[in-house]
Amino acid sequence: MMKDESKRRRTKKQIKNDEEAKLDEENANRARVAKIEELEYQLQQAEQDKGVNHDAAVLMGDLIAAGVIKQNAQNKFSAIGPKGEKHFNYEAGGQ
Numbered sequence: 001m002m003k004d005e006s007k008r009r010r011t012k013k014q015i016k017n018d019e020e021a022k023l024d025e026e027n028a029n030r031a032r033v034a035k036i037e038e039l040e041y042q043l044q045q046a047e048q049d050k051g052v053n054h055d056a057a058v059l060m061g062d063l064i065a066a067g068v069i070k071q072n073a074q075n076k077f078s079a080i081g082p083k084g085e086k087h088f089n090y091e092a093g094g095q
Contacts, residue, residue, distance in 0.1 A: 078085040
């Protein structure tokens with residue numbers, strides 16, 4: 001019995017190229033997974049920061065309403081104490 005179609009054998013070079021392509025794909029997949037994990041971590045941090053920022057805004061509002069702090073401009077405040085006012089600036093991002 002003879003086979004109608006003979007199976008074509010891959011060369012060593014083709015096998016090596018296929019293995020390298022497979023490794024490249026696995027490395028790319030690992031990099032994508034790592035990037036997704038990093039983005040998930042950043043999202044979690046941002047959600048935590050959102051809560052802290054909200055609480056800080058409420059506190060600032062309460063201090064202004066109580067007359068402890070006076071807002072002079074968008075990012076300029078004065079703390080009102082027994083020795084007078086102390087001025088300070090606030091820049092978003094902690095700068």
